[in-house]
Amino acid sequence: MRFYSTNSPQSTVSTKQALFQSMPADKGLYMPTPLPTLGVDFFTAIADQSLADIGFAISYALFGDEINKADLEELTHNAFPFETPVIQLESGKTSVLELFHGPSLAFKDVGARYMAALMSYFSKQSDKEVNILVATSGDTGGAVAMGFHNVPGVRVSILYPSGRVSELQEKQLTTLGGNIQAFEVDGTFDDCQAIVKQAFVDAELNAHLSLSSANSINIFRLIPQGFYYVSAYGQVQHYGKPVVFSTPSGNFGNLSAGAMVQKMGLPVAHFVAATNLNHVVPSYLKSGNYLPQASVATISNAMDVGSPSNFVRLAHLYNYDYNQFKTNVSGYFYDDEETRAGMKRIYDQYNYVSCPHTAIGIMGLQDYMTDSQQDVMGISLATAHPSKFKPLVEEVLGHPVEVPERLAELAHRSKKSIPIPAEYEAFKESFLQTV
Numbered sequence: 039m040r041f042y043s044t045n046s047p048q049s050t051v052s053t054k055q056a057l058f059q060s061m062p063a064d065k066g067l068y069m070p071t072p073l074p075t076l077g078v079d080f081f082t083a084i085a086d087q088s089l090a091d092i093g094f095a096i097s098y099a100l101f102g103d104e105i106n107k108a109d110l111e112e113l114t115h116n117a118f119p120f121e122t123p124v125i126q127l128e129s130g131k132t133s134v135l136e137l138f139h140g141p142s143l144a145f146k147d148v149g150a151r152y153m154a155a156l157m158s159y160f161s162k163q164s165d166k167e168v169n170i171l172v173a174t175s176g177d178t179g180g181a182v183a184m185g186f187h188n189v190p191g192v193r194v195s196i197l198y199p200s201g202r203v204s205e206l207q208e209k210q211l212t213t214l215g216g217n218i219q220a221f222e223v224d225g226t227f228d229d230c231q232a233i234v235k236q237a238f239v240d241a242e243l244n245a246h247l248s249l250s251s252a253n254s255i256n257i258f259r260l261i262p263q264g265f266y267y268v269s270a271y272g273q274v275q276h277y278g279k280p281v282v283f284s285t286p287s288g289n290f291g292n293l294s295a296g297a298m299v300q301k302m303g304l305p306v307a308h309f310v311a312a313t314n315l316n317h318v319v320p321s322y323l324k325s326g327n328y329l330p331q332a333s334v335a336t337i338s339n340a341m342d343v344g345s346p347s348n349f350v351r352l353a354h355l356y357n358y359d360y361n362q363f364k365t366n367v368s369g370y371f372y373d374d375e376e377t378r379a380g381m382k383r384i385y386d387q388y389n390y391v392s393c394p395h396t397a398i399g400i401m402g403l404q405d406y407m408t409d410s411q412q413d414v415m416g417i418s419l420a421t422a423h424p425s426k427f428k429p430l431v432e433e434v435l436g437h438p439v440e441v442p443e444r445l446a447e448l449a450h451r452s453k454k455s456i457p458i459p460a461e462y463e464a465f466k467e468s469f470l471q472t473v
């Protein structure tokens with residue numbers, strides 16, 4: 039398997055280079071080549087296996103010639119000691135794919151843990167420390183902190199927008215210590231992401247440091263996210279209906295992961311891109327004009343992204359063809375008032391407690407079903423455990439939300455962060471003092 043940059047498809051790099059370099063110097067994003075067509079039969083045969091077995095089968099098809107089979111099997115199983123169950127809200131019609139059963143209680147655990155396992159595998163062949171830089175609007179930071187905590191030879195720096203992540207999300211990324219440090223940026227997620235991207239093309243930094251990303255700009259964060267679409271398909275294939283996924287979207291990595299497995303042969307009938315007031319992709323789907331904006335703060339903060347990194351990957355997968363994009367993806371977005379009303383309605387209708395992002399996914403799915411009038415099996419991705427947004431969920435539903443022990447114990451820990459303005463040079467100076 040080789041990887042090309044979306045900005046220069048003619049030159050390619052190896053798996054190891056794409057994993058560690060994360061972002062090409064030409065500021066494009068890596069894509070696999072050739073993206074194998076594994077076919078419907080391959081996916082239907084593996085889809086009812088465990089997440090780890092699905093992950094191994096796909097990984098082996100992609101990298102079987104580069105990583106020893108037993109090592110690949112071991113690292114995949116170590117990465118996924120949990121499952122991603124589909125829960126039926128309305129049998130055979132509307133369901134949720136719960137992606138929050140990993141350590142940080144968010145879907146990002148899947149990508150972060152697989153990446154950590156792969157990096158540990160390849161790092162054994164080198165003695166240079168890897169510096170991982172991550173920008174987060176809420177969930178990536180916690181998952182990466184937990185996935186890479188105490189991984190030898192790896193140091194993680196997380197940049198997050200001050201005051202724009204939930205209290206428990208902030209605790210997840212600021213309290214572990216050891217090889218994990220947090221930069222609290224006086225700005226938005228887009229500022230954090232821009233700083234990280236600038237660091238990857240800063241010749242001075244890259245001359246003596248080995249920098250990597252654990253954001254979805256790194257293709258190895260996305261490849262494993264495809265595994266749970268396959269698992270979800272396996273859990274509903276007995277209904278014999280076309281499958282539609284609704285994906286709550288911020289940086290659009292999750293949707294790109296789904297589109298990649300669809301292209302490899304997973305029979306997905308359609309995707310719904312569901313988001314909040316940061317609606318640049320739903321607006322593109324309506325008008326054909328892609329116009330990134332400054333991000334707006336909302337109660338579904340993990341989706342507060344005004345310039346989604348992965349739009350270019352989606353455009354690439356759909357051959358830069360607006361009609362192809364629209365045939366495969368419908369967009370819906372909701373403001374905070376609609377999101378609160380949706381969380382309450384979903385609870386009243388299905389007795390299901392959802393975080394604001396998950397509620398937006400379910401609302402997008404319901405609206406798509408009403409608009410399209412198709413008889414499909416709808417699966418909405420439940421991206422985070424509702425207790426990560428405890429005060430909001432309790433206020434909306436009017437009753438207490440139970441917090442899993444592994445999250446509750448974080449509440450007593452003290453936050454440790456390095457405050458910085460939203461300027462690249464300020465970050466660079468501070469960061470260099472820590473390496």
Ligand SMILES: N[C@@H](CCOP(=O)(O)O)C(=O)O
Pocket residue numbers: 173174175176177178179252253254255288289291292340341347
């Ligand atoms: N929604 C994300 C923002 C970063 O997205 P990523 O998929 O590129 O890591 C978050 O929760 O941090």
